[in-house]
Amino acid sequence: MIFRQLFDPQSSTYSYLLADSRSRDAVLIDPVFEQVRREVALIEELGLRLRLTLETHVHADHVTGAWMLRRRLGSQIAMSARSGAQGADIMFGDGDRLEFGGRHLRVMATPGHTGGCSTFVLDDNSMAFTGDCLLIRGCGRTDFQQGDPAAMYRSVHDRIFRLPDECLLYPAHDYKGSTVTSVAEEKLFNPRLGEDIGEDDFAGYMRNLGLAHPNKIDIAVPANLRCGEPESSAPVDPSVAEPDWAPLTYTYAGLWELQPEWLEEHYAQVQIVDVREPDEFNGILGHVEGAVLMPLGELKQQAATLDKTRPVVTVCRSGARSAQAAVMLDKEGFGKVANLAGGMLRWRTQRLPVEGMD
Template sequence: MIFRQLYDSTSSTYTYLLGDSGEALLIDPVYEQVPRDLALLQELGLKLVATLDTHVHADHVTGAWRMHQRCGSRIALSAVANAELVDLPLRHGDHVEFGKRYLTVRATPGHTNGCLTFVLDDKSMAFTGDSLLIRGCGRTDFQQGSPQQLFESVREQILSLPDDCLLYPAHDYRGITVSSVGEEKRFNPRLGGDVDIGDFSGYMNNLNLPHPKLMTVAVPANMRCGQPEGEAPPIETPDWAPLTLRFSGVWEIEPMALLEHASDAQIVDVREAPEFIDRLGHLQGARLMPLSKLMERVDELDKQKPVVAVCRSGARSAQACVLLSKAGFTQVANLAGGMLRWKVEGLPVAAEPV
């Protein structure tokens, strides 16, 4: 099984990808991170069959609708939430399958009335949303929250799992990534140890927290599963050539595409001078700017014109793309596979071996 934990720093949200036999699920996708998630799915060769939100979030907009538009994935959310556009309304005890594996749905209301926890089929991991955080839990003072309900949910549906079951929350504000049932039963200051319902209710009723800054935007949007009001803005994709966004965050251009669009771009070869005329040769019109000197010579490039970075294998040129982007270049791409792949595909070079 493939498992990846992804992070959105703006909202401190974890998104989880689970894959098996070519199929995948995304738990708690974030609207702005859809390009990242699409790139990862493509690189891992996975078909997204569904997105699952643990609840109607108040601090970020879900990427469920956006992923549905791009992948045809089903949108799954608690039936209790009564949100628009949900085509897989989830109830306690349901199974959501991917490949040969599945998640079991457990209703864990209390943070909101529609909170769900997703438990892997072998009970080795559970995705708890905001119902149970690492050494904490979600607040209970809006969206039909209830301390009594949350206490019961966590104790009966999450902390009843095996002690070695790993717990993955929807958020962590300190960068902690995972806990376990055994740990939370012992050390969670709100819900573990000898805490009873009176202790918990007293604690939760006196948090006195301000509402999330994005609540008035996020909740209505998430009741539409992330669909924007009016015409949806397109996913920003460079239009000067067909490019592919890699999970690393670098845009890549295929050799044949660069051959067709070379006249539209500045081609920067970031190898060292001897490599520029070695057996691989170099591209017609390429400018030699070794990576070690690139930032010293960056003013020689036009920020208004696309830049394609080239090296032997694509590794140094990928770093060049990162550096150029930090320097304010907005149209930057890496030649996929570098000169090695260009040569294998039999494309023309400007210099043959000397």
């Protein structure tokens, strides 16, 4: 099985990509709207087919990327039938199987943080995704969205803690840098919900937390009840909108890339910035027609000579230095920047024309 743990730093949310390595069918648990571009890039780079997006619950601190991923990749949205959400393709219940290729996740209802919280258990009981019900040495709050301390206590003690001790537990959030725990660890060391803690003690603790509501609750909850679909009057977030000046590919490294064939046909429409050293620019690989030499070490100083209203394509030998250049130019306020995929090595491999060879 293919497994990736992904993180959104703004909301401290973990998303989880699981795929059957034979069929390449995949599911994505708790996707974040602002990270859709990153997730799509990873899915495409790994050669996967996203079949389902799954929500452990209706989140209050971020907007789900489920609707955007369905629009981009054709994946189905799966939500708990108890969540109150509208627009999902699959409304699952306790005990249901959510399949991807030859693997599946079993739904285990674990209410308490919200009424519709679910934990997803991998078919071999080796992993479980607990959402906000059970966190690493903690748990989700229980003071809004049908929260119920007694229900959470039973969800953890009667359901999650009945999984094998060695089962790894992956939460929807962590705020201290931890990534994974296990059933055995949480039984022993969870200060709120460990095996020796009684239900009354836990309920009293949770009722007196006195936490402020999440900053994005007024935006996130209504949006997530629509599976992340924007209201008809609201524009799609520009961070996930596609550039329209060229057929670009967004990489998992966070860069827009442009293929050599397009640049060879449209080089006059863009500014081509070659960030190699002078001896490379006129060396054995040559350079692209119309390219301007700006060595990487001098790029920040020379960037002012470029036109911010026109697209920029960065070029180097292999695409590594030019990727850094693209990031630098983006930070300098250039809104249309792409890296030439594979650099001059790929350009020459495809026998495209060059200038300046000594």
